[in-house]
Amino acid sequence: MDKISFTVVCEENGKKYKISFKQQAYNLVSIRHIRDHVRKTLQSTVLFELYFNGNLLLDSQFCHELGIQDGCTVIMKLVYARPGYDKQQNFNQFQSEVRKQQEDSLKKQIQRFNLAEDNIPHLTAKRNEIYEADFNEEPEVDLLSQYAKQMSDLDVIGQFNPQKTNYQSQLADTLKSVEQMQVQPNKFMNKSRNDYELQEDQPMDMTSSVQYSTVEVKKTPAKKPPKPRSTEMLLSQAKQPYANDEQIKQMEQFILEQKLEQERQKEQERQKEIENERKIQDLQQQIQNLTKNAQRDTQLELERKMQEQIDRLKQDYEQKLQQIQITQNQQFTYQQNSQQMIQNQVQTPQMLRINESPVSSGIAHSNQSFNNSLTQNVFSNTAIQQSIMPQPVVQNAPIQPNTQVSTINDSFVPLPVENQKQKQLQKQNKLLSHEIDNLEKVLQLLDNQKQILDQDYQNQKQVHSQAQSTLRTLQSQQSSLDPTKLQNKLFHYKLVRSKQDLIKATTQLQNFSQNRRKLHNQVEDLKGNIRVFVRVRPHTQLEKKNYEQFQNSFQILSDQNIQFLQQNSSVPTQYKFFRVYNDNASQQTLFNDVKPLIQSALDGYNIFVGGFGNTGSGKTYTILGDDGDSASVDKTQYGRLGVLPRSVVELFKQLNELKSDFQVELAMVELYCDSLIDLLEEGEMENVSANSSMSNLSQNQNEKLQIRKTQNGDTYIKNLSWVRTRTAEELISYLGPGLEKRHISPTALNDRSSRSHTIIYIKLKQKMSSSTLIFADLAGSERVEKSNSTGQRMKEAQYINQSLAALGDVMSALSQKKAFVPYRNNKLTMLLQPGMGGNSKSVLFVCVSPLATCLGESFCSLQFGARAKAVQNVAVKGLYE
Numbered sequence: 001m002d003k004i005s006f007t008v009v010c011e012e013n014g015k016k017y018k019i020s021f022k023q024q025a026y027n028l029v030s031i032r033h034i035r036d037h038v039r040k041t042l043q044s045t046v047l048f049e050l051y052f053n054g055n056l057l058l059d060s061q062f063c064h065e066l067g068i069q070d071g072c073t074v075i076m077k078l079v080y081a082r083p084g085y086d087k088q089q090n091f092n093q094f095q096s097e098v099r100k101q102q103e104d105s106l107k108k109q110i111q112r113f114n115l116a117e118d119n120i121p122h123l124t125a126k127r128n129e130i131y132e133a134d135f136n137e138e139p140e141v142d143l144l145s146q147y148a149k150q151m152s153d154l155d156v157i158g159q160f161n162p163q164k165t166n167y168q169s170q171l172a173d174t175l176k177s178v179e180q181m182q183v184q185p186n187k188f189m190n191k192s193r194n195d196y197e198l199q200e201d202q203p204m205d206m207t208s209s210v211q212y213s214t215v216e217v218k219k220t221p222a223k224k225p226p227k228p229r230s231t232e233m234l235l236s237q238a239k240q241p242y243a244n245d246e247q248i249k250q251m252e253q254f255i256l257e258q259k260l261e262q263e264r265q266k267e268q269e270r271q272k273e274i275e276n277e278r279k280i281q282d283l284q285q286q287i288q289n290l291t292k293n294a295q296r297d298t299q300l301e302l303e304r305k306m307q308e309q310i311d312r313l314k315q316d317y318e319q320k321l322q323q324i325q326i327t328q329n330q331q332f333t334y335q336q337n338s339q340q341m342i343q344n345q346v347q348t349p350q351m352l353r354i355n356e357s358p359v360s361s362g363i364a365h366s367n368q369s370f371n372n373s374l375t376q377n378v379f380s381n382t383a384i385q386q387s388i389m390p391q392p393v394v395q396n397a398p399i400q401p402n403t404q405v406s407t408i409n410d411s412f413v414p415l416p417v418e419n420q421k422q423k424q425l426q427k428q429n430k431l432l433s434h435e436i437d438n439l440e441k442v443l444q445l446l447d448n449q450k451q452i453l454d455q456d457y458q459n460q461k462q463v464h465s466q467a468q469s470t471l472r473t474l475q476s477q478q479s480s481l482d483p484t485k486l487q488n489k490l491f492h493y494k495l496v497r498s499k500q501d502l503i504k505a506t507t508q509l510q511n512f513s514q515n516r517r518k519l520h521n522q523v524e525d526l527k528g529n530i531r532v533f534v535r536v537r538p539h540t541q542l543e544k545k546n547y548e549q550f551q552n553s554f555q556i557l558s559d560q561n562i563q564f565l566q567q568n569s570s571v572p573t574q575y576k577f578f579r580v581y582n583d584n585a586s587q588q589t590l591f592n593d594v595k596p597l598i599q600s601a602l603d604g605y606n607i608f609v610g611g612f613g614n615t616g617s618g619k620t621y622t623i624l625g626d627d628g629d630s631a632s633v634d635k636t637q638y639g640r641l642g643v644l645p646r647s648v649v650e651l652f653k654q655l656n657e658l659k660s661d662f663q664v665e666l667a668m669v670e671l672y673c674d675s676l677i678d679l680l681e682e683g684e685m686e687n688v689s690a691n692s693s694m695s696n697l698s699q700n701q702n703e704k705l706q707i708r709k710t711q712n713g714d715t716y717i718k719n720l721s722w723v724r725t726r727t728a729e730e731l732i733s734y735l736g737p738g739l740e741k742r743h744i745s746p747t748a749l750n751d752r753s754s755r756s757h758t759i760i761y762i763k764l765k766q767k768m769s770s771s772t773l774i775f776a777d778l779a780g781s782e783r784v785e786k787s788n789s790t791g792q793r794m795k796e797a798q799y800i801n802q803s804l805a806a807l808g809d810v811m812s813a814l815s816q817k818k819a820f821v822p823y824r825n826n827k828l829t830m831l832l833q834p835g836m837g838g839n840s841k842s843v844l845f846v847c848v849s850p851l852a853t854c855l856g857e858s859f860c861s862l863q864f865g866a867r868a869k870a871v872q873n874v875a876v877k878g879l880y881e
């Protein structure tokens, strides 16, 4: 397999981009591959050119796949850079290759179309399954995408202009453009294929005017979706239209991890709580201890300090006492000396009384008192002060009779010493107060410390309450992360994804249907706009008895060829039709060939299905069914239903599958002789039975329905009754009563011979298109003399033959592509005009009786069919502008 190098040049906002890549294929471009590249880089594609060294295969599907809208001009340029390629030598081969590919492509399209036909029920079922699954299950869209892929790989070569809709002319253009190509393969031969690039001297005319601001767009490896970290992220990822299994797996993994994480967090919280409680307990204990210690310390300290003070005071006191004694001794000595001096001078016994001086007894007394006070109240400062305070020694001293002594005594009161003592005591007192102050300060400090500890305790308490509130928050968070809630969320994500997938699948299905419709109509166009089927009916019981009458009158050679041996002729005539059904062909087999046209009707094309043939050849049976008058969708009767009721069922089925708005209306008209009769008109019908003469036809009835033309040239019947129907059953229920009003009478050839043309119109309106399905059960084309018609029957037969002859003329004009088509020569052709030319796709069933006696009529019918099949119309879709 060769590798093909592609260079796609795309233009966006006036800037051109170049994308180069290689494809492992010989001559088939993977449209998807290109599209992927183009879409990765561009929002809109206006112009693109492909350079490669194989044959490019593209068509409208290609453009559609690339998202190019109708109306855009797409220029594609092809360069053949295959080394050794010789244009002259290979062109013919290439051309035949192209033709072959085109043929293959067509075959493939038909195959795919058939495949599509087969797949539609499956796809529909799938879609319904997705709907019914209520999003519980993952919808499988693989099938759709596979199918879409199949449909997208079309093999058509060419230069495509979406404005041109004609496939044939596009092919012609393609071949022309291939012929005109300026191929200079040598330009590229020196380059390796990997280096293949656009050259300024590009060999094509179209490229020379293009200035390439080439920006190489390199293919970047697809990014893996980031591992989801949070619920929000998961949600955002799940909202993305392409949330995949990987993401769902990640979500499930995430939930598991979350659960574990929750457990871990719970455990941590519990530990924290225990820790906090323990801390609080410790702190409380600490505070208690501190308080106790503080109290004990304070008391001990106070005791100690007081004891120290007392000791000091005692010491001081003793020192002072000693000093006092010394002073007393000195005083005594001084007194003795003085007395001695006085005795020496006066010689009085008063000297002795000096030894008992109140000063010494006062001192002793005070000393005693002090000692007592100390023992009584060592801690009382006041007592101390009192006890320390010296007694008024002098006041208790008896006043000496001797004034001289008294003077002397007065002169001996040690006042300065007492003052000094007092001062000292005050000083000590002060010191003690100071000490007490200090102790109070210590107490204050301890108080402060206690306050700090209290504060600390409060803080710890706060921390604890904070921890508890955090715990509560975490618990609430935990409840939000509850697995069931997460499960719900996951379910929700899956639901969202399923919905997105469903939308995607529906879009794909719509795209697919669109593509399929496009293809379908292309294929239908190629099949021809008027398809003629020949049906040979089986023998009736009566006929079987006279078998020898119709032996060997004709021979079905294949499913397309029939051979007739005319009377008095030894040379058989062969006819080729779209399909020839033998007498075993079932109603469903016939309908299978009509079914594609129902799709075309949905796409806006007018449809005509008519039954042509001589009386008794099976026209009514083919179009309406065995018992046309009582057509119903009853399953037991279904096998015998004709093309019309089957088409109606199919039409509604497809309309319902489309799930879009539509409107279906029904009208039935009979052309009896030259009169139009509204078969759906309510109320008593006028007596227009087959037995009544032409003159009996009411003038009113005759004039009521009139064929008119719109400004567009479309034919319509004025005053015709239309009924709106919503279901196939409803529509079919109108057919029976309507058909009963037809003119039927026994003839020599058919005991229920239709003496008129019955035309049934089904008008379909959709959002974007409208179309009409016309079904005609034509009257028999027998020879007058054959049906033993006389009188009124003969007249009817003449009208019938006239109208059918006019139909033949129209067919002939259409087949010869005459500018003028004589539609207006007869009411029948006017009534059938919408299905006969222009916007129409038609099927004509030429019904053939197996009777040898009908050989002439059968021959005429086949001639008629042969003329009709040559008609080629260019069908134009009936789109609303």
Ligand SMILES: Nc1ncnc2c1ncn2[C@@H]1O[C@H](COP(=O)(O)OP(=O)(O)OP(=O)(O)O)[C@@H](O)[C@H]1O
Pocket (backbone or CB within 6 Å): 536, 537, 538, 540, 613, 614, 615, 616, 617, 618, 619, 620, 621, 622, 626, 750, 752, 753, 754, 755, 778, 779, 780, 781, 847
């Ligand atoms: N394919 C068939 N299989 C079985 N029976 C058939 C088939 N085609 C026709 N018949 C039977 O042949 C008879 C004549 O058929 P039918 O009424 O459809 O003919 P016709 O062409 O509509 O005749 P006319 O033009 O006189 O109305 C009917 O009894 C019908 O049931």
